[in-house]
Amino acid sequence: MKKLSIIDKFIYFINTLLALALLVSYLLPYISPEKFPFLAILSLFVPALIIINSLFVLYWLIKLKKQLLLSTLILAVGWSFNSSLIQFSGKELSNKKGLSIMSYNVRMFNRWKWIDNDSIGKNIINFVKSKDADIVLFQEYYILEKEKLDYEYKYIKTQKKDNKTGLAIYSKYPIINKGSLNLENTSNNIIFIDIVKEKDTVRIYNFHLQSLQLNTNEENFGQENSEKLIARLKESFKIQAEQTKVFLEHEKAWKGKKIVAGDFNNTSYSWIYNQIANDKKDTFLEAGKGFGKTFNYWFPLRIDFILTDRNTSVNSYQSFQKQQNSDHFPILTNISF
Structure with a gap:
């Protein structure tokens, strides 16, 4: 020195x-x-x-x-x-027989006008249609009256019966079972469907764990809001841990093929992710490229994931960071069992 x-x-x-x-x-x-x-x-x-x-x-x-x-x-x-931060090689294998899955937190299709654009809902629906994924998982979903997706099978679980906000899964394959974990004392939730693809029955979980309420339009980590922010984050992480335990207990009962995806509201460096991703493949780590950023914040935050079984082949992975229609970016993967 x-x-x-x-x-x-x-x-x-x-x-x-x-x-x-x-x-x-x-x-x-x-x-x-x-x-x-x-x-x-x-x-x-x-x-x-x-x-x-x-x-x-x-x-x-x-x-x-x-x-x-x-x-x-x-x-x-x-x-x-x-290595969870950035991937250099990537993978782009075309596989028509594979299963394509998209996960997208759509922020209620801009219901409360966070973005000054009346076409957000239409933009999101058109983008999803253009990618034509076999399975589409929505978080912060809102039932739209005009824009519709042409999927034969779907499961929409709203927060309450008279509410239009919740989680949704759209599928090109028959849904033979569906359900909700009905997380308590929160507006967040985990839902699932079982689909039949050829001879395979696959369970697909759609996650939206406790929100951290990070505002992309404000400096959350400024001095003025720091104490409230820290207190809120601490409480959110504790709730996430409880929600993760509920999922892990539910997961034990399923012995078949599965996909676990959605908005974890936490990073791949967390206890939450480590518990959920145990004995699974992270499709970004298998086939992604770049930072894989999924949340529109001032440094790379990857808090949306698509995880698969260990014996699954991941053919491709994309994070669409040019899609500025939500505070999250959609992610898309193609896998083969």
Whole structure:
């Protein structure tokens, strides 16, 4: 440190703090938010921590300083952990016999005019039609009167009987069973259908876990709102943990093929994801490319997922980040059993 300038010493101090924060984050998949909800908040910032530590490595490398070893070693320790952030190769295999699945949080088709555009609902429906997925899962769904999807089979579960908001699954294949986990004390939920494709019966779960209520139009992490935000996030993560346990118990009863998808409202660095994704393939990690960002925020947040059985082949994966019709981006995958 003797050869460092005062400015570089300060930069290295910040580097040390953020490198240690990244190191601690490697433990997050194994720590339940019910026990340490404050630590769970860190899972949202892991993508930013990885990027910042990579920039520190570049900074010290340019200056030819041994201080680059700190972030380099910590990034190396969590290499498999960090690979969830970005994929370089991707995969695009055409398979007409495969099953294509889209998941899309449509934010009630802009029902409350978050976006100043009266064509949002029509835009979303037209986009979904253009992709022609076999299965479409909607979160924050709202029953539209004009725009319709031409699917023979569907399951729509609203929050209440007289309500138009909830979750929906559209299918080209016959639905032989359907149900809802009816999560308590929340407007969020998990629903499922069982479809028949050729000789296979496949269960498909549609997730919308407890919302974090991150506002894409405001600086949530500003000083003015920080205390309320932290308190809300802590409570949300605890509720998510409870909801995850409900799902895990329900999942045990199903021994056949399955797909688990939707809006987890949490990242792949969290305990929530680690529990749900156990013994499953993440289609982004198998066939995605780039950051796979699914939430329109100021740093890469991937909180929407499509997970499949271990013995499934993932042929392709896409995240449509040019679709600015919701605060989420639609994701689409093609799989073969």
